[in-house]
Each structure stands twice: as structure tokens, then as C-alpha cells.
Amino acid sequence: MTALTRILSTTAFKLAAIYLTSFTALSVFLFIFISQNTDDLMNKQVVQTVDAEIQGLAEQYAQNGINGLVVGVERRVRSPNSNLYLILDYSGNVITGNIAYLPEKVLSESDGRIQFVSYTPLGLPETDENKAKAIVRIFELPGNFKLLVGRDLEDQVHLKSLLGDALTLWLVGMVVLAGITWFFLNRRILKRIDNLSMSSRQIMEGDLAGRLDVTGNGDEFDRLASNLNVMLDRIEELMKGLKEVSDNIAHDLKTPLTRMRGRVEAALRRDLNAKEGRECLEDTLVETDELINTFNALLRIARVEAGSTGAQLEPLQLNTIVNDVCELYEPVAEDDGVTFSVSTEAEPTIEGDRELLAQALANLIENALKYGRPTEENVKPAIKVVLSANDEQAILSVEDNGAGIAEVDRERVCNRFVRLDSSRHAPGSGLGLSLIKAVVTLHHGELQLTSAGSVDDSGSDEQSGLCARIVLPLTKGQRGEGEGNEAWDKAQKKNATS
Structure with a gap:
């Protein structure tokens, strides 16, 4: 009973019932429409045939009287057809005709109008099984003679019976076929839904690596499962990121908090003078600012990844944007003894948020200033910012001539709180590249970390360095008009000049 209730409550069963009911009602309507119109058409033809017979008999009666009429009817009776004839005398006795029995009530109405009657054909006993349908006209002639002319409706009755049988057969076949189709489709749909439900329960129980089955036939269940799998991939990634953030916060923030606690406890145990107390508070304030900056960076990354920054x-x-940011950092680089160069020959147009893109570029430059130092003492540090474009993308790269990042660490270094051993000596929280990656992802772009040739003045390529490249899609109006198109370059320069 539970299984039956479950099947009857499915959407597939309800849809099948609706379709079956609709097709049944439509079939019945078509049968009634066809049957009625066919019946009317055949009745008109029968009436025309009867009227034609009456016209012929009337001419014979006019020429030869009642005897000529009787002779004409007898000749027609001997011809095998569906026409009916009957002549009665003034006493109601049959003179000639091919009708064995007709109700007295019908014979009494001799006004010549069309009548639908039941009769018994000549030569058959008067029983219900032998009764037939006919359409007749009855006239009263001079001398109280009566003339009946009609036509048997057996063909119409047979046709209507055939239509009824066809409708019955059609409805039965349709119901059986609908039942078979519904059975197999319902089993298939229920199986797919049960698989989706089972996979969903496994995922809800904590198996975030589980995915919904995709059969590969491209139906709506496959499309739904594919979209849900993409969503589950994203959820798993976010949950993994949350776990990593929690672990990293517990690991990386425990040290400064412990250091602050130790400094405060040491200060409380000692009798500090005003100067020493102030220095202790200043050191604690610096540590506190670093913690606040770390949490602000985490919050900003979370907002960017969630798309809730209000970015337009x-x-x-x-x-x-590149020129404005580089203009701010060029004096800083010079004061730090870093050769800083900018190349922005291309003028690509993108869809983006100015503040977020400026923050991403600033983080790249700051990373290059902090960690992009050459390993050799006689090599001057250098940073090169290059903006280029192709037919589909704008490419913004920041290159340095430092030690670079090993290929195995390039993907990991973009995660939160990841700091390589070579950068432990410099201040920072390991969130800069995470923020850059979040901003680039929000702009439907890609962050690429590769090795770079030396960018120092000597032109030596002994240093590998790091090339951080931000790839962003161009606006639709600029696609196909990259810097490789000379005509486009000339038009851009002309517009700039004008």
C-alpha cells in the first residue's frame, strides 16, 4: 500500500493521468463530431434519394393512375437495393411493397414529412432481432390509397457501429500503451530520483566528496546533476578553504597572541618606569595592528569571494589604473633601490571594479618589493610592470628578478596564510596572493605564476625571478581587436592624439 501510494503521488503519474484524460476526452469529442456530421450528411443523401424516387413515382401516377403506380413499385421492388416501397388500399391492405410490418401509428401520419421508423423487411418474421431502421415519407393518394417511399439505414447503422468499435479499440489501446509507457518511464524517473536522493543523503551525512550520477545522455536529470555537482565542487572548495583558514588562524595567529601575552605578563611582573611601559605598549600596539590587518584581509577576501563587496x-x-598605481609605487621603489619600469602601450577596455583591480596590482607590486630580491649581492633588484592585450584578453604582468617560486609551490602559495620558508623573515600574513586571486576570479580572469627572465639593466637571464600575470577578458566591443591588429593600433593612437 505504501509503494502504491508513493507511485500514485508522483508527478509522473499525475502527468500521465492528465494526458490520458485529455486524450480520451479529445477522442470522444472527435468521435461524436465525426459520427454526427457523417450521420447528417448520409441522412441528407438518403432524403435526396427518397425524394428522387417519389418524383419518378409521381410521374407514373400522373400518367397511368393507381395501376401505373403499382406496376412501377413492383418493378422497383424486384430490383435489389435499399429502397423501401409500400402501397395500401383504403382498408389498409397491402397492395404491393417490400415491407412486412410497420407500426399503425406511422401509417396514420400520411402528411409526407420525413420520419425515422423501425420496420420488418418482407419475408422475415416479426421479431425484435429482425427490426431495421429506415427513413420514410408517407403520402395519402385519392381514393384513400397510401404510398410509402423510404430507404433502409442499415449502412448508416453499420458505419456508426464501426466508428464505435474503432473508438473503443483506440481508447483501450491508448490506455494500455499509456500504462506501459508510464510504467517504464516512471520506473526510470523514480530510479534517477532515488539515486539523486541517495547521493544527497550521503552528502548531507558529511561525504562532501560524493557527487550525483551523470548518465551522459544529456537529459534534464543530467543537466540538473551536472549543475548540482558544480555547486558541490564549489561547496567542497569553500569548506576545505574554511578548514584551512581555521587551521592557519590557529597556527599563525597563536604565535603573536602568545607573544603579546608573554610581553604583558613580563611587564606586570616587573616594576617598569614610564619609558619602559610606553615601549611595551607600543610593541603591543604594533602586534595588535598586525592582527587587525590580518582579520581585515580575511574579511575582504571572504567578501570578494562571496561577491558581496558591492563591486560595480x-x-x-x-x-x-596601471599608470595611477605605478605612479604611487615608483618613488617607493627608488627609495628602496629597486629599478622600476612600466610599459602600457596597449589600451584594453575591461569590465571591472577600479578599486579592487588597483588593490590587486598594488599587492603584486608590494610582494615584488618585499620578496623579489635577487640572491646575488651584485645584482640590483628590478621590477617591471607590463600591460598588453591580444584579441580576447588583457594581460597585466609584474616581473621581478628575485629567487622566484618553485613550480610545485605556485598553486599552494595562493592559499590563505601560506608563506614559503624564504619569505618568513619579512613581515606579512600570507594573504596577499589570496586576495589577488579572489579579485581576479570575481572579474572572470585568471592569476598565473610563472618564471620570468631577468629584468635588470645588464640584460642577463641568469636570474629566473617571478612573473605574476593577471589575465582578464576584454569587453565584447574590443574582442578581436587585440594589439596584433595594426589598423586598430593606428586608430587608437590617432584618437589619443586628437
């Missing part, structure tokens, strides 16, 4: 993506000239 609008058409931007990327070269203006």
Missing part, C-alpha cells in the same frame, strides 16, 4: 563592474581603461 563597469567598462574601464586598464592602462589608466
Whole structure:
């Protein structure tokens, strides 16, 4: 009973019932429409045939009287057809005809109008099984003679019976076929839904690596399962990121908090003078600011990844952002003894948020200033910012001539709180590249970390360095018009000049 109730409550069963009911009602309507119109058409033809017979008999009666009429009817009776004839005398006795029995009530109505009657054909006993349907006209002639002319409706009755049988057969076949189709489709749909439900329960129980089955036939269940699998991939990634963040926070923030606690406990145990107390508070304030900056960076990354920063993506000239940011960092690099160069020959237009893109570029430059130092003492540190474009993308790269990042660490270094051993000596929280990656992902772009040739003045390529490349899609209006198109380059320069 439970299984039956479950099947009857499915959407597939309800849809099948609705379709079956609709097709049944439509079939019945078509049968009634066809049957009625066919019946009317055949009745009109029968009436025309009867009227034609009456016209012929009337001519014979006019020429030869009642005797000529009787002779004409007898001749027609001997011809095998569906026409009916009957002549009665003034006493109601049959003179000639091919009708054995007709109700007295019908014979009494001799006004010549069309009548649908039941009769018994000549030569058959008067029983219900032998009764037939006919359409007749009855006239009263001079001398109280009566003339009946009609036509048997057996063909119409037979046709209507055939239509009824066809409708019955059609309805039975349709119900059986619908039942078979529903059975197999319902089993298939229920099986797919049960698989989806089972996989969902496994995932809800904590198996985030589980995925919904995709059969590969491209139906709506496959499309649903594929979209849900993409969502589950994203959820798993976020949960993994949350776990890593929790672990990293517990690991990386425990040290400064412990150091702060130790400093405060040491200060409480000692009798500090005003100067020493102030220095202790200043050191604690610095540690506190670093912790606040770390949490602010985490919050900003979370907002960017969730798309809740309120960022308004609008058409931007990327070269203006690059020039503005590099203008701010160029004096800083010079004071730090770093050769800083900028190349923005391309003028790509992208859909983006100016503040977030400027923050991402600033983080790349700061990373290069902090960690992009050459390992050899006689090599001057150098940073090169290059903006280029192709037919589909804008490419913003920041290169340095430092030690670079090993290929095995390039993907890991973009995670939160990941700091390589070579960068432990410099201040930082390991969140810079995570923020950059989140911003680039929000702009439907890609962050690429590769080795770079030396960018120092000597032109030596002994140093590998790091090339951090941000790849962003161009606006639709600029696609296919990359810097490789000379005509486009000339038009851009002309517009800039004008």
C-alpha cells in the first residue's frame, strides 16, 4: 500500500493521468463530431434519394393512375437495393411493397414529412432481432390509397457501429500503451530520483566528496546533476578553504597572541618606569595592528569571494589604473633601490571594479618589493610592470628578478596564510596572493605564476625571478581587436592624439 501510494503521488503519474484524460476526452469529442456530421450528411443523401424516387413515382401516377403506380413499385421492388416501397388500399391492405410490418401509428401520419421508423423487411418474421431502421415519407393518394417511399439505414447503422468499435479499440489501446509507457518511464524517473536522493543523503551525512550520477545522455536529470555537482565542487572548495583558514588562524595567529601575552605578563611582573611601559605598549600596539590587518584581509577576501563587496563592474581603461598605481609605487621603489619600469602601450577596455583591480596590482607590486630580491649581492633588484592585450584578453604582468617560486609551490602559495620558508623573515600574513586571486576570479580572469627572465639593466637571464600575470577578458566591443591588429593600433593612437 505504501509503494502504491508513493507511485500514485508522483508527478509522473499525475502527468500521465492528465494526458490520458485529455486524450480520451479529445477522442470522444472527435468521435461524436465525426459520427454526427457523417450521420447528417448520409441522412441528407438518403432524403435526396427518397425524394428522387417519389418524383419518378409521381410521374407514373400522373400518367397511368393507381395501376401505373403499382406496376412501377413492383418493378422497383424486384430490383435489389435499399429502397423501401409500400402501397395500401383504403382498408389498409397491402397492395404491393417490400415491407412486412410497420407500426399503425406511422401509417396514420400520411402528411409526407420525413420520419425515422423501425420496420420488418418482407419475408422475415416479426421479431425484435429482425427490426431495421429506415427513413420514410408517407403520402395519402385519392381514393384513400397510401404510398410509402423510404430507404433502409442499415449502412448508416453499420458505419456508426464501426466508428464505435474503432473508438473503443483506440481508447483501450491508448490506455494500455499509456500504462506501459508510464510504467517504464516512471520506473526510470523514480530510479534517477532515488539515486539523486541517495547521493544527497550521503552528502548531507558529511561525504562532501560524493557527487550525483551523470548518465551522459544529456537529459534534464543530467543537466540538473551536472549543475548540482558544480555547486558541490564549489561547496567542497569553500569548506576545505574554511578548514584551512581555521587551521592557519590557529597556527599563525597563536604565535603573536602568545607573544603579546608573554610581553604583558613580563611587564606586570616587573616594576617598569614610564619609558619602559610606553615601549611595551607600543610593541603591543604594533602586534595588535598586525592582527587587525590580518582579520581585515580575511574579511575582504571572504567578501570578494562571496561577491558581496558591492563591486560595480563597469567598462574601464586598464592602462589608466596601471599608470595611477605605478605612479604611487615608483618613488617607493627608488627609495628602496629597486629599478622600476612600466610599459602600457596597449589600451584594453575591461569590465571591472577600479578599486579592487588597483588593490590587486598594488599587492603584486608590494610582494615584488618585499620578496623579489635577487640572491646575488651584485645584482640590483628590478621590477617591471607590463600591460598588453591580444584579441580576447588583457594581460597585466609584474616581473621581478628575485629567487622566484618553485613550480610545485605556485598553486599552494595562493592559499590563505601560506608563506614559503624564504619569505618568513619579512613581515606579512600570507594573504596577499589570496586576495589577488579572489579579485581576479570575481572579474572572470585568471592569476598565473610563472618564471620570468631577468629584468635588470645588464640584460642577463641568469636570474629566473617571478612573473605574476593577471589575465582578464576584454569587453565584447574590443574582442578581436587585440594589439596584433595594426589598423586598430593606428586608430587608437590617432584618437589619443586628437
